[in-house]
Amino acid sequence: MHKKLVILSVIAVTISMLSCSNSKKTEIQMDEDATSKSYQGNPITHEFDEQIDALISQMTLEEKTGMLHGTSMFSTAGLERLGVPELKMADGPLGVREEISRDSWAPAGSDDDFATYYPAGGGLSATWNTELAYTFGFSVGEETRARDKDVLLSPAINIIRTPLGGRTYEYFTEDPFLNKKLTVPFVVGMQENDVAVCVKHYAANNQETNRDFVDVQIDERTLREIYLPAFKDAVVEAKAYSMMGAYNKFRAEYLCENSYMLNEVLRDEWGFEGIVISDWNAVHTSVKSLRSGLDIEMGTPKPFNEFYLADPLIDSVKVGKISEAEIDVHVKRILQLMHTVKRMGSEDRKTGSINTEAHFKDAYNIAKESVVLLKNSNDLLPINTSGINSIAVIGNNAMKKNALGGFGAGVKTKREVTPLEGLQNRLPESVTINYAEGYLERYAPKKKGAVGQVAEVGEVTQEQLTTIDELDPKMLEEAINAAKNSDMAVIFAGSNRDFETEASDRADLELPFGQVELIEEVLKVNPNTIVVMIGGAPFDLGTIKQKSSALVWSWFNGSEGGNALADVLLGNVNPSGKLPWTMPKKLEDSPAHATNSFPGDMSVSYDEGLLVGYRWFDTKNVEPLYPFGYGLSYSTFDIKNVQVEKEDYTKSETIYVTLDVENIGEYDGKEVVQLYVSKPNSEVERATQELKGFKKVLVEKGQTKTVTLELPVKELAYYHLEQKSWTIESGNYSLKIGNSSRDIKNELNINIK
Template identity: 35%
Template structure:
């Protein structure tokens, strides 16, 4: 990317006089006011009527060097030893600066926290395709964080699912930059409705756990701008995220946390980011180069060497007072840069109310149970609305439609279905994994038992790993529910698309021996009325698919997973999710050249360019197992009457959606744009969507607006977004491979 001249606003800000200071200098205050100000040493920056920038300037002007340097690195004790949090910067009461307390997040207040709500993981949140629901979820998570004495949530994660093997895909929002952007903006806005700072991570091009500490992601500028950066850009420009976390990996040479192209040229100069850049834990490799590149706050796990395969990173305290003072004395870093680092940290603290509503970490908030009935209900709603139904042969589901009077024998099979297994199958491993204390996950077995009692059905359970017990139980039942899981985790990528369960204690997980594919095959072969439930973090292979009666993908559904699943099975709720990732047919279809992934000699070359996820399948004419955006419900819909009109900046698409079934339900109309061939864009790309819920027989005229970016591509020579003149296709339908409506618009 082209080097831009640095903005001078930071230098100008250093000499800014706040409104309250002007009044004082002009003598326009009474003796009483002057006396009150003298009694309150923080008065110059504690007036919420002043702007966050004015308050930040006043605070920095009052600080000495030691007070400033205290703000740019973590305080001891670090990494979970401070009330179960990921790290903190202790407050400075003499300056009225509150503690800055950071927690792992994603599916709720995680890490070593206890008595919090484990919500469905990021992939489930994206699968809802429902921004309003995602914002409610973010607001609930932020509220729990503040009650636990936490004011920085290290979420959301928004890295693109470049490969189905990425171990952290379950934390992220899928393979499409537009869907990831919409989800990220919604979650961030919800989180920051509380006096809590959200953190957009991991910036940037952090798409593998293999060699994650050292791999150099080599990606061209256009691909980075169009695929890997849009979610971060939207988080900054639309959601005004308070912090951004730089990643472990290198990006086109420099480490992400000492990469001026990313941290200054793009993040601040292009996008106008006014918050702070925090390092991933142990991702800092230098003092002056990192600070000058744009890193503001160094975080670390423990100050002892750790194995590279561990959950956290390695390294030392590069932003400690001694190191920073030495760099300052040597002329390697300026006082101005240190001042800017502190401003960047305190500015979002002022803007989001952390000074007015400070947290008080301690034993009481750590032990406090913040789960409420309302939050459990929200967890169930998200779990159901993010569950994707991939198959439903002959209307096997919902069960009450086929036999409303009960009397069935239901065989529940699988380690992941029982309470112990479910506690390890409702969230992925690593930093976003909740502690599970107290243990209150509702397992699939518990959820189904509760519903079955009310319906007059009988439930039998077998663990199923022997194969023969799964076959016998399935053959003797009227309906079978077999539950399997894959233990995706931070710190390692998946070796293949198989099903490998794991057991986790807080952030530490270990794989377990498993024969789940054989278990599923035995059950589906023995009984055609078998529902396969996949508690997974990403696509898996399905050699048993033809024999299955129905397939549900709840992903990692959180602590209310079992209740939501049972309600779906019996038809109280609809499986409302749509795939945020393409499911490949087999390993070969998902494979990469080793130079592209996982890389050779610590270099991963993104040679596929823009052809990520469904873009590659469409461009290559490949048929996936299940396409991006796919998902079935309990009713059917018809799309008609597309009208596309050009607007000044973009276009507007209007069409009619009608519920043609006999049940209420939802559909997700998806709008794709195809660009003129000369632009070099993929065949079609998601640029708009909405979620529509209709009663049987009802219809609605739907409007989806497409902004200028829906038709733009990144022009490397012009160094900006460009709309090439020509005719653009606008395609509408229920998923990326079913687009029955088409129109055109000239730009």
């Protein structure tokens, strides 16, 4: 299922002083042990208060409200007579978006708005590497400044609740712990460049179907333990400067006018001093939205002066529905942000850089650690080029580019290496590549259905498309002949950013465009076939897993994605990616679908509660196709000598788990050690196990490396509904060490007093 739409966006700004660094590598050292490190930014200083108050006192009501809403597609009004510039924003989960027209989504036609295309969120999360999260943030932060932007609408960190999610490719993971441990260094890295992140989409924005109005119902404990941790740590630890309010409702109130979420939780509990910016066209009231905690309204569907925080807000002040002093509070927040990112004429503001080889290298480094080896039963991988003369490369995805496409923010880039180009770059000249496209990416016109239907956004009419899944006989024959006449074959299958897209959820887990049939036919004529899936969300790979000997998962992986993938296939890089979500055998096994609580209609109830992702599969004893945290290597690792310092801990202590990782294989490689925790006989409902620590470690062949995982006892807390606070239950806990949620190597017990 597919939708072609016009683009929506988001924006944000916020305020908090973070220590500014002149060095990418020395000022903040990212610890790969994502169990306990706290990346504290400096708290906001109010040294600009007097200057800001003086500015506000000179502004007219009209000038003030001009700062509270978009006056172009991606900026708010400046005030030249008082030296206040526009606040400039850009979309950016995959990199800094191209320039568009001030009053429409049409490209501006600039020749200086090329940018690095970075791996999508799925790729970053599959690295399980917090250092690379920092690298991504810092690198894209430099590009944001080079484009003279103040706010980048990134990162997108919503929990992956369903494998059908249209933005699963863009989000990080199904697990709140992994989510927050990637989010914090990303935010820190970006904001070191005198630019604000806009963390999105706050909150409970976990489906595209009916996203503009669906009322999400989540119990409080599930909200706190699953859907809020990454947002909280972005504020409390990383000092995020801005947050984006989501489209949907939460407990009957739109999230851009939800005082509980924006005032009570975000500001009062977490101490957020930044700015809340609406998603585009996500505002529905003037006075209520402002009083509920919104600061800036952005959107597209009508003249800018008709926005709720434009002329209607002025009218509300004039008739006494809201005071001008209340307007001043929000204007002051925006001006504080502008001072914080040195927008107000500072001479020492960072200038950034863009389209550099260093940034392409950053994209490559993320991509190469994201590739997940799912199966390698006959040692087809890595490809031994000394034993072959020809390779058949098959599949539309071998040449498909994903920097642009679909509905949502892409990147205008000068470099996107495709998988075919990557193999051409890396294979020796002695190896002949026989390419056949194999299948066509084709869609049929309108086909209405419940899943994937999205409400109208402004004046945009949204058309739902469905795929054409019959193979072209001639193209199938070409693919079979290429495979027959080659020593081995590599099929590049899966998805793309036209099929997986913002504003539309998929209808099912089926591979589109007849790809399963294509793969089966090629395997019949050449069993030496490697299947490489490129996508952002799970598919039904049961048949392919059964019939193929080698199966690899890659992502929408950025400017250097093709080179990184080729290096993994050829053994120049040992695969070290781990799945950031569970791949089910069938859709009905996933919790939101097992409980028939997706997608809802006017409202959706998260009936699976705490049991999201692997928590459901492990607790309900449902066998996944591939589990959370899964990923093979060309080498073999032995995890042994697991121990803790003692058996008893108080609630204020930190548990240090030490272990040895031995590489007993033939290749240097990286392993991700994962720590899961269980609480037997708990007084409250809990999942069978929960991720509470991980560390990615490089171990050379034949060597052993000692690893220490830090687990603060406070991470064992659950949210107590009656007390409205986090509570650590006393008693015995089981600590489980493994390399996926279903491959536990060692287990030991500790006691919390």
